[in-house]
Amino acid sequence: MANFIVRKVAVLGAGVMGAQIAAHCVNAKVPVVLFDLPGQEGQKNGIVLRAVDNLKKLNPAPLGNNDHAAYIEAANYEDHLERLKECDLIIEAIAERMDWKHDLYKKVAPHIAPHAIFASNTSGLSITALSQGFDAELKARFCGVHFFNPPRYMHLVELIPTAATQPEMLDRLEAFLATTLGKGVVRAFDTPNFIANRVGMFSMLATIHEAEKSGLSYDVVDDLTGTKLGRAKSGTFRTADVVGLDTMGHVIKTMRDTLPGDPFAALYQTPLALAKLVEAGMLGQKSGAGFYKKVGKDILRLDAEKMDYVSGGGKADDFLVRVLKEKDPAKRMKALHDSSNPQAQFLWAILRNLFHYSAVHLEAIADNARDVDFAMRWGFGWNQGPFETWQAAGWQQIEQWIRDDIEAGKALSNAALPDWVFTGPVAENKGVHTGAGSWSPSRKTFVPRSDLPVYQRQAFRAPLVGEDPRKASCATVFEDESVRIWHQNDEVLILSFRTKMHTIGPGVIDGLNKAIDEAERNYKGLVIWHEDAAQGGAFSAGADLQAMLPLFMSGGVEALEPMISNLQNVHQRMKYAQVPVIAAVAGLALGGGCELLMHASRRVASMESYIGLVEVGVGLVPAGGGLKEIALRAAADAKGNDIFQFLKSYYMNAATAVVSKSALDAQKMGYLSDKDVIVFNPYELLHVAKVEARAMFDAGYRPPMQTLTPVEGRSGTATIMAQLVNMRDGGFISQHDYLLGTLIAEIACGGDVEPGSLVNEQWLLDLERRAFMQLLKNPKTQERIMGLLQTGKPVRN
Structure with a gap:
């Protein structure tokens, strides 16, 4: 081509x-x-x-x-x-x-x-x-x-x-x-509203219909149909406000005008409350009021009968919260179907309607079931598409329940399910997705994924319930509960973290050392990449504070110092490894995760990468070499000129825990360099990272030479401290924030030395480690750490 x-x-x-x-x-x-x-x-x-x-x-x-x-x-x-x-x-x-x-x-x-x-x-x-x-x-x-x-x-x-x-x-x-x-x-086929808007708008209309029938308020419906159901946080009515109620009205009109013979056509009417809101110019978020209205800090919801706003905040029943947390999809669906709880009946009804509609219309709107599921996942932010949800919960049982409801007149249409649902290959497979592909009613076969050359760049394509897209051969070199070290028979070693949010504890540090040893012995490079990189996971949320607690409880603060030294050492090993180490970054890279990528030979980052040194949030300073790298980068940027002018922005980013809003923003902030590669499709991240590793090795890669670096010394620290005093005395920062800002300044400026002094990297690492240990003993820092572990939210003290 x-x-x-x-x-x-x-x-x-x-x-x-x-x-x-x-x-x-x-x-x-x-x-x-x-x-x-x-x-x-x-x-x-x-x-x-x-x-x-x-x-x-x-x-x-x-x-x-x-x-x-x-x-x-x-x-x-x-x-x-x-x-x-x-x-x-x-x-x-x-x-x-x-x-x-x-x-x-x-x-x-x-x-x-x-x-x-x-x-x-x-x-x-x-x-x-x-x-x-x-x-x-x-x-x-x-x-x-x-x-x-x-x-x-x-x-x-x-x-x-x-x-x-x-x-x-x-x-x-x-x-x-x-x-x-x-x-x-x-x-998509050239049919009204194509796939995602056709199914998505039906789902919203059906949800509004069932909510009115059940007498549920908008805020309760949104709580039930948001993240608890594996969908976008905004649920149903808040999503309508974000989309724009006039836009939603237009999409409904398109369906009404162009689908008169549709068996669900009776539903393609603009809901009365929506029509009244549009008529009043209350179009949702863009006009400041719709199904919801923000007044000060309060979010009010519409009372449709009075067409006035009342206090919001309604939530799902505790029973439903427990049901929706059930990990087994079949048990979860059975609990919804069998329960007499009105909210459970509401959820079963909206899911049944979705399954019924998707099955009846599949042949008309899409080539196969996979296209419908991906359209809903990627276009509406659902964790699973309708056919995946149905298949995961037990194809034949759900099919029987839907038929029962159609016969009992409970469904939104009396249209029968298509024959393919309960006969032939789909029934034998117990679903539409298989290892061979996804069901196409028009072709009457399971259709494999597209084999266009562009998809050869995606070794691990978006997975679907019922199929295994992982066709690429993989061989594991080492694995434990913290890491997996593996390869795809192509001369590049891959390290994947298995910890929650890919946090860095002793197991990950050991895994990094093992992976570097193995890569230097037998491979052209090492790529750090995680298997959920494309599904919105984190590259690394930083140090594993939970893993530190047992050490702290048994041996006090001093027991943690060897772990900090080990972290610094493994980052230095990465930086000076004899083969290129590529960090394949997607999602959050915070604190220790940011420091990890800063020490890679190169970074290949997804556009949606959110990177920053955020340790001040838990009352600490970066101690994995992040501030050391800031000092080195500022000196390199200065090229013999005034280092402080380049150090200022690096310092402020760390001292105020600024996180990049994209990979492009991270380049501007200096966490990524101009040589680093930004990848727009997260499913291509691993491919590009491996290409970079091989190219660098084949070009004769050698690690950087260790040299001495000029630092700003005590004059740079004094300049920053003067600004910190003003911020503290003006009430903009706390006394503890002032201490943190001072320690970060001292490290980034190279400590109590003359301006222009030359220091080595170990000098800066020692400054980091000493400041980190000093802060661990501070009650204010301990408050911040425990507060974060207990509530998940930063403590300001």
Whole structure:
């Protein structure tokens, strides 16, 4: 397959989605021209310029580094259509009006380069209808590419071809979306609202219907249908507020207008409360009020009968909390089905409705069950898709219960389950997902995963209940409860932590030493990568404070010093190992986790990496070489000039426990270097890390030479302390924070020495260790540690 190189992207429409799609492209270093209508007054590009400026203010942040907003070029349809010829991919993202889109297409079509892909980000309009009026050549290069909001964070992109779309073009676009933009691509049929919005909106409507029937308040429903059910924290009604109640109303209208013969069509009506809110201009989060309203610090919920706001905070019954914590899916589902508790009956009803709907519509909306499950996981933030949930809880038992409810008139439709649910291969397999693939009703077989070349970069693809995607051969060298050391028969050793949140205790330190020994003997490099890296796990949440407690209880503070020395030593071993050590980072890398990656030969980091030295939160200072590395990096950055100017920001980040908001932000903060690689698809992290390790070894890798480093000494410490005194006396920091800030300054500045003194790394490590031990004896630090262990929240004292 020929390379499809996207040199530049055009985004048509600088609204919420268009601007954020443009932002995510520049995150990935893809230049963007962002178009909108010419301004009627002021600057002609004013609409786009305001949208780009607004990107820097949004939370969650669309840009990994706000400075990169400068890479978005502003344009308007009157003056700059010629710029489209420079673009390899054009994404239309204007309002969901077929007539408006057609008017725009007439304007832009003559200016699209003959090789370029043209795509619409419509959330539900027919792609075939949108392509009417194109010549055959442009129709072959047109498709739907539906990003989910917010585009940086939501993994899903639905790719929707028409009958005329060229298959090779679609494959190239899928590869670009997967690797460059880091997306999970699901191919959808050209049906109303595609897969995720079709199933997701039905699920929300069915939930609202069952909530009204059960008389449950919005806050209780959200508590039941949020994280307790393995779904997004916002539950149902808060999700509607975030999406926008007008947007939700539009999606419902699309279903009502385009699916008149659907057996569930009676449900495709705008709920009365939703209609009243939209009519009153209460559109959810963007207007400040919807199903919820924030007043001061309080979150009030809507009382639908009175159309007024009352106190919120309603929670699930204790019985339901216990049921939903049950680890066995079959037992959990049986408890919901059999219980007479109204909340249990509500949950069984919404799950039954979801299973029923997904089965009835699978053949019409998707090629196979896997595409539906991934669409819901990646587009709506569910832990499991509908078919996975059903299969895990016992396919045949659930199927029987659904049939019973249909016969009893309890279901939302009397449509029968399709025959494939209870006969043939699905019944024999007891589910739709198998090692051979996932069930396709239209093909009447289990369909394997896509074998496009881009997926060869994912040795461990997103797992599904019922299948084992781990086709890659693996061999374990060593494993215990703390670590696994293994390889894939390709000359690179891999170390994976097994501790909770991948915290670092004595077992992990021993594992690191073993892995370095083995890598130096027999491999081209060592990669530190964890098997849940792509599922939102942590790279490492830092030192294992729980593991320290037994040592502390038996031998006091002094018993912990050897462990700190061992941690420093293994980090130094990593830094000076004879083969490259690559840290494959995704998720949280805090405290000791940050120090670990700072000592790697190179870092390969997922875009969504949140990195920082946060030890002050537990009343400690970094003692695994983090402050030593800060001192070294500041001196290297200074290149013989004033070190303090470079040290200031490093110091403040550690002293105030600032955590990066992305890997790009971590580069700006200095925790990642410009040589480190940022990976946008977390499933490609291991592949890229191994490629880096082999390339460095094959290029003749040698560890860095140990040299002496100039430090700021006592004058740098004094300058920082003067600022700390002002902060303490002004009431901005506590006395204990002042002590912590002083100790961090002393270490980062190299201790009580003359400015410009040359010190070695061990000198700085000794300063770290002594300060750490001094703080462990401090009652205020002990308060912070115990508070965190007991409540999980930092103590301010």
